[in-house]
Amino acid sequence: MDDRNTTVATAAGPAIGGERADPRPRPPVEEVGDVALADLFAEPGCPLCRLRERSARRFVGSFLWESVTDVDFRERLARGRGFCPEHGGLVLAIDTAAEGTPVGSAILLESILRLRLADLEDRGRRAPRPRRGRRAGDPGAVDCPVCEQVDVAVAGASARILDLLRLPAWRATLAAAEPCIPDLESLDRLASARRTAAWAEVAAAQRARLVAVADRLAGLVAHSAHDRRHLRTRSEVAAVGEAAALLGFRASTDG
Numbered sequence: 051m052d053d054r055n056t057t058v059a060t061a062a063g064p065a066i067g068g069e070r071a072d073p074r075p076r077p078p079v080e081e082v083g084d085v086a087l088a089d090l091f092a093e094p095g096c097p098l099c100r101l102r103e104r105s106a107r108r109f110v111g112s113f114l115w116e117s118v119t120d121v122d123f124r125e126r127l128a129r130g131r132g133f134c135p136e137h138g139g140l141v142l143a144i145d146t147a148a149e150g151t152p153v154g155s156a157i158l159l160e161s162i163l164r165l166r167l168a169d170l171e172d173r174g175r176r177a178p179r180p181r182r183g184r185r186a187g188d189p190g191a192v193d194c195p196v197c198e199q200v201d202v203a204v205a206g207a208s209a210r211i212l213d214l215l216r217l218p219a220w221r222a223t224l225a226a227a228e229p230c231i232p233d234l235e236s237l238d239r240l241a242s243a244r245r246t247a248a249w250a251e252v253a254a255a256q257r258a259r260l261v262a263v264a265d266r267l268a269g270l271v272a273h274s275a276h277d278r279r280h281l282r283t284r285s286e287v288a289a290v291g292e293a294a295a296l297l298g299f300r301a302s303t304d305g
């Protein structure tokens with residue numbers, strides 16, 4: 051399955067109102083894995099969010115087709131008590147799209163449901179305790195195996211990206227990239243921990259990008275009074291969607 055064609059637009063996807071359709075210059079690759087890494091920067095939007103989405107789809111696809119009955123995978127799923135809300139939804143969506151009736155999901159859901167039922171029964175037998183800490187149904191109570199895979203992929207990619215910053219073309223790619231703020235912060239922390247000197251140049255370009263978005267938001271606000279609305283630009287209006295994507299907001303289906 052080519053996940054590039056089935057990528058769901060997320061908040062970190064192409065910025066709302068973004069008009070760029072430029073094929074970006076591909077930075078040089080040194081290792082086989084760098085090809086997929088460079089590919090993350092080929093389109094607008096956050097490259098690490100794109101990696102999260104691609105690696106989650108790849109992993110979910112692999113266990114749906116190959117290891118729904120695999121003992122190690124089933125044990126991992128049981129230990130974690132299921133999937134997080136996002137990845138549980140992804141499992142169902144991928145399985146339903148491919149199979150119509152999601153039988154692989156049914157196998158996994160049955161085992162999770164029986165475990166959670168057993169947990170509930172255990173709790174029922176114990177004396178009531180004050181409601182503290184984890185609650186049943188709290189997504190925090192789940193240790194999702196897809197999140198674990200995705201975190202490993204993002205950690206590996208982040209470390210490799212910082213290694214590649216010794217090459218000017220990669221510094222230019224990173225400077226022109228559009229990471230969301232949470233991912234920018236995590237790259238920034240990693241660069242400090244690893245003392246990646248080349249990060250300073252990227253960080254300066256990224257700060258300038260964020261300032262430009264904030265300035266366009268300020269422009270929109272300044273041009274919101276009735277008598278000034280004619281001064282409003284498309285770029286100022288587009289800044290709202292861009293800022294929301296930068297902050298990792300997700301489009302709501304409500305409204």
Ligand SMILES: [Zn+2]
Pocket residue numbers: 062096097098099100229230231232233
């Ligand atoms: Zn991101």
Ligand SMILES: [Zn+2]
Pocket residue numbers: 133134135136137138194195196197198
């Ligand atoms: Zn998850």
